Amino acid sequence: MDLHLAGRGYLVTGASSGVGLATARALLAEGASVAACARDPERLRERLADAAPEERMFLASADVRDAEQMRAFTDGAARAFGRLDGVVANAGRSLMAALDETGDDQLREEFDLKLFGVLNTVRPALEWLELSTGASIVVVNAILARQPESRLAATSAARAALLNLTRTMATDYGPRGVRVNSVALGLVDTGQWRRRYEDSGTELSYEDWCADLAADRGIPLGRLGTAEEVAHPVVSLLSPRASYVTGATVDVGGGIARYV
Incomplete structure (x- = not known):
């Protein structure tokens, strides 16, 4: 299926690894053009x-917590492509x-990253998105927003606030022609989990450790x-083919969500 993305321009934050990298690719x-940012520009380019x-491609170093950096990044991307049709607010x-x-400082840092990280990304892009015939914003969030975990107290609270926002x-x-949707993640095999595996001191292989983790968290798909x-649902929501979808949240968690 042609998603009608070729020739359009998209902005992706946190694009040097994980979901951001997969979405950019x-x-x-x-066939789209992609402006991608990360705090490590060398790794991003590599x-x-x-x-x-x-x-x-328009690749740059930018911290989503810094409004001026994000304004400069967005302006540079818009000049390079002559347009912006969508934003993927992924950094987190x-x-x-x-x-x-x-x-308290850690709590404030979580809300600063989750809320202002998105606002600093979206605000400078809006003037360009309003010129697009298929403008779309996708916020990468987490199932924690609706199903908090006590071991992730601050992150769960910040994620809930972001879902509301x-x-x-x-x-x-x-009314300005810009759709906004969320993709809520469960446990995804990214650098964060690999670092936690390395720090755990376990003698299990990474695959067995992940299987035990999935069982402990009650993931029906077992992984x-x-x-x-x-990246697939993110890109699908960006597509003009999803032109009547806004305000929605798509769960990508292997069935871990317990709410209805």
């Missing part, structure tokens, strides 16, 4: 070097700590997801 494979011709991380173990953006931006399995 998927968009490039569809990971995307073979993905597409240079003229279809998790803080593994119970509420009693979480300091995303729904408000869908309501406010819809962690892959970044590519997340």
Whole structure:
């Protein structure tokens, strides 16, 4: 199926690894132009070097918590492509700590990253998105937003706030021709889990450790997801073929969600 993404321009944050990288590569494979940012520009360039011709990529170092950096990145991307048709607000991380173990500064940092990381990305892009005939924003969130975990107290709270904010953006931006949707992740095999595996001191192989993790978390499919399995619904929501979908949240968690 042709997703009608070729020739369009998209902005992806946190694109040097995981879901951001997989999404950037998927968009490039569809013939789109991609502006990708990360805090490590060398790794970003290395990971995307073979993905597409240079003229279809705009790669830069930018921290989503810094509004001025994101404004400069967005302006540079819009000048390079002459347009912006969509945004994937993906940059993020998790803080593994119970509420009693979480300091006030850590709590503020989580909300700063989750909320302002998205706002700093979306705000400068809006003036360009309003010129597009198929404008779409996809916010990469987590199932934690609706199903909090006590061991991820601050992250769960910040994710919930982000889900609420995303729904408000869908309501406010819809009349301006901009769709806004969320993709909520479960456990996805990215660098974060590999680092936790290495820090665990286990004698299990990574595959067996992941299988035990999936069983412990009650994932019906019995495994962690892959970044590519997340990128597909993200790219699908960006497509003009999803032109009547806004304010929605698509769960990509192997069935881990317990809510209805």
